Amino acid sequence: xxxxxxxxxxxxxxxxxxxxxxxxxxxxxxxxxxxxxxxxxxxxxxxxxxxxxxxxxxxxxxxxxxxxxxxxxxxxxxxxxxxxxxxxxxxxxxxxxxxxxxxxxxxxxxxxxxxxxxxxxxxxxxxxxxxxxxxxxxxxxxxxxxxxxxxxxxxxxxxxxxxxxxxxxxxxxxxxxxxxxxxxxxxxxxxxxxxxxxxxxxxxxxxxxxxxxxxxxxxxxxxxxxxxxxxxxxxxx
Amino acid sequence: xxxxxxxxxxxxxxxxxxxxxxxxxxxxxxxxxxxxxxxxxxxxxxxxxxxxxxxxxxxxxxxxxxxxxxxxxxxxxxxxxxxxxxxxxxxxxxxxxxxxxxxxxxxxxxxxxxxxxxxxxxxxxxxxxxxxxxxxxxxxxxxxxxxxxxxxxxxxxxxxxxxxxxxxxxxxxxxxxxxxxxxxxxxxxxxxxxxxxxxxxxxxxxxxxxxxxxxxxxxxxxxxxxxxxxxxxxxxx
DNA sequence: CGGAGCGTTGAGCAACGTCAAAAGACGTGG
DNA sequence: CCACGTCTTTTGACGTTGCTCAACGCTCCG
Numbered sequence: 001x002x003x004x005x006x007x008x009x010x011x012x013x014x015x016x017x018x019x020x021x022x023x024x025x026x027x028x029x030x031x032x033x034x035x036x037x038x039x040x041x042x043x044x045x046x047x048x049x050x051x052x053x054x055x056x057x058x059x060x061x062x063x064x065x066x067x068x069x070x071x072x073x074x075x076x077x078x079x080x081x082x083x084x085x086x087x088x089x090x091x092x093x094x095x096x097x098x099x100x101x102x103x104x105x106x107x108x109x110x111x112x113x114x115x116x117x118x119x120x121x122x123x124x125x126x127x128x129x130x131x132x133x134x135x136x137x138x139x140x141x142x143x144x145x146x147x148x149x150x151x152x153x154x155x156x157x158x159x160x161x162x163x164x165x166x167x168x169x170x171x172x173x174x175x176x177x178x179x180x181x182x183x184x185x186x187x188x189x190x191x192x193x194x195x196x197x198x199x200x201x202x203x204x205x206x207x208x209x210x211x212x213x214x215x216x217x218x219x220x221x222x223x224x225x226x227x228x229x230x231x232x233x234x235x236x237x
Numbered sequence: 238x239x240x241x242x243x244x245x246x247x248x249x250x251x252x253x254x255x256x257x258x259x260x261x262x263x264x265x266x267x268x269x270x271x272x273x274x275x276x277x278x279x280x281x282x283x284x285x286x287x288x289x290x291x292x293x294x295x296x297x298x299x300x301x302x303x304x305x306x307x308x309x310x311x312x313x314x315x316x317x318x319x320x321x322x323x324x325x326x327x328x329x330x331x332x333x334x335x336x337x338x339x340x341x342x343x344x345x346x347x348x349x350x351x352x353x354x355x356x357x358x359x360x361x362x363x364x365x366x367x368x369x370x371x372x373x374x375x376x377x378x379x380x381x382x383x384x385x386x387x388x389x390x391x392x393x394x395x396x397x398x399x400x401x402x403x404x405x406x407x408x409x410x411x412x413x414x415x416x417x418x419x420x421x422x423x424x425x426x427x428x429x430x431x432x433x434x435x436x437x438x439x440x441x442x443x444x445x446x447x448x449x450x451x452x453x454x455x456x457x458x459x460x461x462x463x464x465x466x467x468x469x470x471x472x473x474x
Numbered sequence: 475c476g477g478a479g480c481g482t483t484g485a486g487c488a489a490c491g492t493c494a495a496a497a498g499a500c501g502t503g504g
Numbered sequence: 505c506c507a508c509g510t511c512t513t514t515t516g517a518c519g520t521t522g523c524t525c526a527a528c529g530c531t532c533c534g
Contacts, residue, residue, distance in 0.1 A: 044468075062378050070382040072374040084371075087364040092371055092469040116356045126363045127324040133366065134321075134329055136373035137309040141299050144380035144425025145307040148490070179512065188381025193490055195514060210513095211499090231281075232329040385522070416480065430522050432482060 004028035004104050007054055011078020011166035012128060014236035020121050027111060028052065028104040034097040041095045047085040049107045053077050056101030057177060060093045061185075069094065071186040073136065074159070074178075077166045084129050086111060099177040131234045138232045143188045146227070148197050153226035155187050156207060156214060158233070165235045171219050177212045201225075241265035241341050244291055248315020248403035249365060251473035257358050264348060265289065265341040271334040278332045284322040286344045290314050293338030294414060297330045298422075306331065308423040310373065311396070311415075314403045321366050323348060336414040368471045375469045380425045383464070389434050390463035392424050393444060393451060395470070402472045408456050414449045438462075 007028070009021045016024065031054060034040060041047060043063065051058070053075050060081070061069040072093060075081040085091055086108050115122040138158070142151050159176055163169040180198070184191040202208045206222050208215045216222045223229075244265070246258045253261065268291060271277060278284060280300065288295070290312050297318070298306040309330060312318040322328055323345050352359040375395070379388050396413055400406040417435070421428040439445045443459050445452045453459045 060374070062374075062382075064382065070378050072377050084367045087360050088367045088371075088471070090471075093374065119353045119359075122356075122359060123324050126366070129363070129367060129370065130321040130325045133370035133373055134325075136370055136377055137297070137299075137330065140309050140373055140376035140380055141307050143377055144423075145299075145301065180514095181512080186381075190491055191513085192492080192515090196490095199514085234325070234327075418480080427523060428481085429483090429524085433522090436482085 002031040002033075002102075004031055007031075007052070007104055009078075011076060011162065012080070012131065012236065013052070013078045014165070015128065015131075015234070016121075016124050020124055023114065023118065023121060024106075024125075027106045027114060029107060029110070031102055031104050034101050034103070036097060036100050038097040038101075039094055040097060040103070041082065041091065043091060043094050045091060046089055047082055047091065048109065049105050050080060050082040050086055050111070051095075051103040051105060053079050053081060054102040054104055057098040058101055058103065059096045059098045059182070059186075061096050062093050068181065068185055070188070071182065072139065073132075074098065074186060076159075076162050077168065079162075080125075080128055080132075083125060084132070098182060134232045134234060139186075148187075148189055148193060149200060150225070150227055151187050151189070152183070152194060152197050153201060153206065153222065154228050155183065156209070156216075157223055157226045157228035157230075160214070160216065160219075161228075161230045161233055161235065165233075171216070173213065173215045175212055176209070176214045239268040239270075239339075241268055244268075244289070244341055246315075248313060248399065249317070249368065249473065250289070250315045251402070252365065252368075252471070253358075253361050257361055260351065260355065260358060261343075261362075264343045264351060266344060266347070268339055268341050271338050271340070273334060273337050275334040276331055277334060277340070278319065278328065280329060280331050282328060283326055284319055284328065285346065286342050287317060287319040287323055287348070288332075288340040288342060290316050290318060291339040291341055293334065293336040295338055295340065296333045296335045296419070296423075298333050299330050305418065305422055307425070308419065309376065310369075311335065311423060313396075313399050314405065316399075317362075317365055317369075320362060321369070335419060371469045371471060376423075385424075385426055385430060385434050386437060387462070387464055388424050388426070389420070389431060390438060390443065390459065391465050392420065393446070393453075394460055394463045394465035395467075397451070397453065397456075398465075398467045398470055398472065402470075408453070410450065410452045412449055413446070413451045 007025060013021055055077055058075040058081050059071050060073040061071055063069045081095060142154055160169050160174055163174050164171060168174055180194055181191050184194040198209055205217055206225050244262060250258055292314055295312040295318050296308050297310040298308050300306045318332060379391055383391060397406050397411055400411050401408060405411055417431055418428050421431040435446055442454055443462050
């Protein structure tokens with residue numbers, strides 16, 4: 001399973017056309033495993049490689065003085081993480097394995113000539129980082145403009161939609177291997193309050209979250225309660 | 238003043254090297270003026286041109302059902318806005334003139350062959366959109382992890398730093414032509430609460446905001462109170 | 475002189491954070 | 505199998521932040 005050439009085009013990688021995906025896949029030189037909580041790269045590091053999430057969840061975390069770091073983004077299978085390090089080099093956040101993960105590694109030294117030679121591919125990867133930016137804008141919006149209940153529901157809807165694009169949800173049940181602390185850090189609330197809101201959502205029959213498993217009894221009702229409109233995700237297909 | 242060839246390389250445009258800037262500048266075909274509150278482009282529009290802010294402030298706003306739209310980003314002179322529309326085409330937010338603005342217009346039809354021919358320039362513009370993304374991450378962090386006082390102070394510090402890079406602040410006084418409603422929408426709080434926090438900052442001698450003019454009596458103290466570290470802005474030089 | 479937009483203030487309340495404790499879940503070693 | 509420690513979830517009590525609603529003043533402009 002650690003042959004980079006065996007990685008399927010899942011999730012956001014399906015925004016590339018199949019030929020482009022072949023080219024990108026050929027550039028991966030190995031697949032790394034990391035255990036939970038591994039800090040894969042640190043704020044300020046000079047990176048010479050980027051990662052594609054193959055399995056598990058990777059987070060971008062800004063370390064905080066008091067308390068745990070805040071999560072500014074989560075990457076699911078099929079997402080590039082640190083692709084922005086290619087043109088930018090220096091990062092402003094840590095990259096952390098939230099769960100045990102498998103990531104494919106592509107060196108910038110290998111990527112550079114490929115992109116120099118292929119304008120369309122270059123633009124496709126640019127677009128991927130722009131989708132990322134769009135998601136960031138949504139996180140800013142969610143954290144700034146929504147109250148806890150809607151905010152959390154909206155977060156769960158986003159995760160469901162992205163995991164579904166990666167083939168990891170059927171629209172009703174899916175694995176979301178995050179602790180309540182993680183979700184609280186991502187949604188900008190305390191784990192205590194998050195726990196209460198989670199109960200509220202469960203009591204209202206909107207969703208149940210238990211043991212890393214999430215169930216939406218009624219996806220449409222959940223989306224509505226969460227003010228969720230997935231346009232900003234620019235999902236493939 | 239409306240000759241695109243007379244636009245100086247200010248703010249983020251100084252991340253381009255002078256030769257690149259000449260190339261980009263040559264692509265602008267005109268300079269548009271918009272009055273305050275003009276909606277320059279709408280969510281969902283197909284765009285065939287991008288804009289460079291020459292003067293004034295442009296905002297990206299997500300319309301809300303009840304109440305005013307939330308501001309997910311502000312662009313100051315020297316910032317590209319909608320550059321991400323070039324690879325992405327469809328936008329997920331409105332673009333609004335917060336103040337009277339002057340924007341230089343570059344058609345994607347003109348941009349495309351330029352970028353196809355110039356890999357380095359292509360990568361430089363990619364990097365610009367990634368700085369944008371970094372700022373978005375910071376907005377998510379600010380809205381999610383900071384309390385009102387620090388949040389507002391941090392916002393003001395960001396504006397000061399970016400305007401300084403554009404030659405529009407001396408580190409002590411600067412024009413910030415935003416209403417309290419705008420700042421509240423950007424910081425995710427009500428205008429009433431923002432007003433109180435603003436008074437608090439003034440009473441603590443950290444900063445005064447009045448009539449579109451901001452003054453920081455002591456920049457270092459303000460930065461400290463705001464937990465402001467400008468690394469995420471990737472400012473030129 | 476009269477609006478319209480913006481800023482300021484007050485009173486009351488709901489949402490959310492803090493602190494503390496306990497109960498479940500899970501793996502480890504005896 | 506049980507005892508133990510650690511991590512996570514859950515709950516309670518209480519304090520604070522920030523929101524709502526409402527009013528009033530100020531300034532600019534017609």
